[in-house]
Amino acid sequence: MTGGAQITQGGTQPRYEVFHTACAAREVVDHVTSRWGIWVLISLQSNDLRFFELRESIEGISEKMLAQSLRALVKDGLVWRRVEPTTPPQVTYGLTDFGRDVGEPLGELFDRITRRLPTP
Template identity: 80%
Template sequence: MTSKWGVWVLISLLSNDLRFYELRDSIRGISEKMLSQSLRALVQDGMVWRKVEPTTPPQVTYGLTEFGRDVGEPLTDLFDRVTRRLPSRSAE
C-alpha cells in the first residue's frame, strides 16, 4: 500500500468494483505491469478482493474489502485536500 499506485487503486475502487481493464483505464499513467503488481500486493494485504469468472477469456473483478474501505476513505479526504491547494495547471 505504500506505493503511489496502491493509493490510486484504493481510491479508484472506492466508488465501485471494477474489472482489470476498467481499473487500468481509470488510473492515468499506470502500466499493466504496475497495476498487476499493485493489485497483487493489495490482495495479499487484505485490502482488495479478487473474483475470477470462469469465462474465455477470464473476467477478473476487483473490489475493496472492509479493511480497504477503512483505509481508502481517509486517503480520498487527504487527496481532495491536497488537490484543492495545488495551483491549477492553467495558471502556470
C-alpha cells in the first residue's frame, strides 16, 4: 500500500501509520486482537486443525464467529486453508510463516498471564 497518510518514511524503511483509519496494518491488528482472532492463532500454534477440531479447542466460539475469524485471518495471510475434495469436504487450517511470527508473542503473553494468576 502506498500514498496518503497511511505510510510514512521512518529511517530507511517506510512505516504504516496504524492510527490512520484506512491503514492496512490497522485492519490486520484488529483481526488479530479481535475477541476470537487471538484464540484462533494460539490454537493453531501447536498443529494444523480441521474446522470442527478448532471449534472444539476454543470453548464458547460459535461456528459463525469461527468462520468469520478464519476468513479474515486467511485474507490477511496469517492462516492458510486447505480443502480436501471429499464428501463432505475436509477443511484444514494452519498458520503461515506470518501467522507464526504474529502468534508467537501472543502465546508468550498468554503464558505470562497464566503464570501470574493465582492457582484455582
